[in-house]
Amino acid sequence: MNADFKTYCIIGDPIDHSLSPAIHNAAFNTLGLNCSYIAFRVQEGQLKNSIDSLRSINIAGFNVTMPHKVKVLNHVDRCDKTVQLVGAANTVNNEKGKFCAYNTDVPGFIRPLRKRKIGFNGIEVMILGAGGAARAVVVALSGEKGIANINIFNRNTDRSTDLANLVKKLGLNASIISNDDVQKIAYKSDLIINTTPLGMSNEKSLIKSASISKDxxxxxxxxxxxxxxxIENAKTAGAQVVYGxxxxxxxxTASFKIWLKMDPPIDSMKKVLFGMFGEPT
Ligand SMILES: NC(=O)c1ccc[n+]([C@@H]2O[C@H](COP(=O)([O-])OP(=O)(O)OC[C@H]3O[C@@H](n4cnc5c(N)ncnc54)[C@H](OP(=O)(O)O)[C@@H]3O)[C@@H](O)[C@H]2O)c1
Known part of the structure; x- marks a missing residue:
């Protein structure tokens, strides 16, 4: 291993399902970079020891996934402004021995909407879920002008209230939706965002097809x-879809740029993903 060799990783539990090693290694290989990316299963009580170990081997950077996105903040040296707003990080960069935390879920969420040139002015948004990803979503949405209201639906209503408070702190309007109203409000929403894990194991969608407008x-x-x-329900309703x-x-891509200060080859990353999933229709 020569001096320029850089190692990156992802820590989380479970981690077997992670596609990040495939995506990043595809980018490193295409660019001929002397880098590699691996996945480590780090259980809840092992976070401090694991991060100490990553420091001792002078890891170049790492991603963080469930359940460590919040607690990782206790073990880094610096957090950027976005991390402070969201209260969670998914990316850590080793900057001259200091572990600096970033949240690339925020730009990661908004870019597919910007690429579609979505108009945010006056729109009603519905967010399903109120966990870490939902917090990144609302921080991302707060960067867009003119959103009329964010409707929040979550199983645990204390978490709905926490998310509504963040939305208000960010200068947007928020409403908490009850189970009785969720289908009706969904129909009136211009943008419906699922941030719950429902769907990963083929569970029923929280929103019925009949509750989605074609617009x-x-x-x-x-x-x-x-x-x-x-997504299937949305397609049946004739609505526009944005894929996870x-x-x-x-x-x-945003993590790669923080670590390597260059653009990754997106086509190589896509190729490795679609090879596993099959091309979306
Ligand atoms: N595409 C991407 O790049 C990307 C990035 C980040 C996350 N994600 C995905 O987003 C999902 C959420 O991640 P997270 O970090 O936000 O997790 P999290 O902090 O654990 O939050 C999960 C949220 O989903 C709700 N939820 C969980 N199981 C549910 C169920 N059976 N029925 C109804 N609600 C349920 C939880 O409700 P309670 O509050 O009631 O428990 C909570 O609001 C994961 O599937 C993750 O893989 C994708």
Whole structure:
């Protein structure tokens, strides 16, 4: 191993399903970089020891996934402004021995919408879920002008309240939706975003097809399977869809840029993803 060799990794639990090693190694190989990316299963109580170990081997950088996105902040040296707003990080960069935390879920979420040139002015948004990803989503949305209201639906209403408070702190309007109203509000929403893991194991979608307007945009951040039940319902309703794999690729791209200060080859990353999923239809 020569002096320029850099190692990156992802820590989380479970980690077997992670597509990040495939995506990043594809980019390193295409660019001929002397880098590699591996996945480590790090259980809940092992976070401190694991990060100490990553420091001792002078790891170049790492991604963080469930359940460590919040607690990792206790073990880094610096957090950028976005991390402070979200209260969670998914990317750490080793900057001259200091571990600096970033949240690339924020740009990763918004870029697929910007690429479609979505108009945000006056729109009603519905967010399903109120966990870490939902917090990144609302921080991302707060960078867009003119959103009329963010409707929040979550199983645990304390978490809905926490998310609504963040939305208000970010200068946007928020409403908490009850189970009785969720289908009705969904129909009136211009942008419906699923941030719950529902769909990963083929569960029923929280929103029925009949509750989706053909004029709406439905964004499911679950990326496996590509066509979740919610995406299928949206297609049946004739709505526009945004796939979770688009966010996955964008957040990986943003992490890659933080680590290596260069653009990754997106086509190589896509190729390795679609090889596993099959091309989306
Ligand atoms: N595409 C991407 O790049 C990307 C990036 C980040 C995350 N994600 C995906 O987003 C999902 C959420 O991640 P996270 O970090 O936000 O997780 P999290 O912090 O654990 O939050 C999960 C949220 O989903 C809700 N939820 C979980 N199971 C549910 C169920 N059976 N029924 C109804 N609600 C349920 C939880 O509700 P309670 O509060 O009631 O528990 C909570 O609001 C994961 O599937 C993750 O893979 C995708």
């Amino acid at each position: 709406s945009i439905v964004y499911d951040i679950v990326y496996m399977p590509i066509n979740t039940k919610l 794999y688009e966010m996955l690729l964008e957040q990986a």
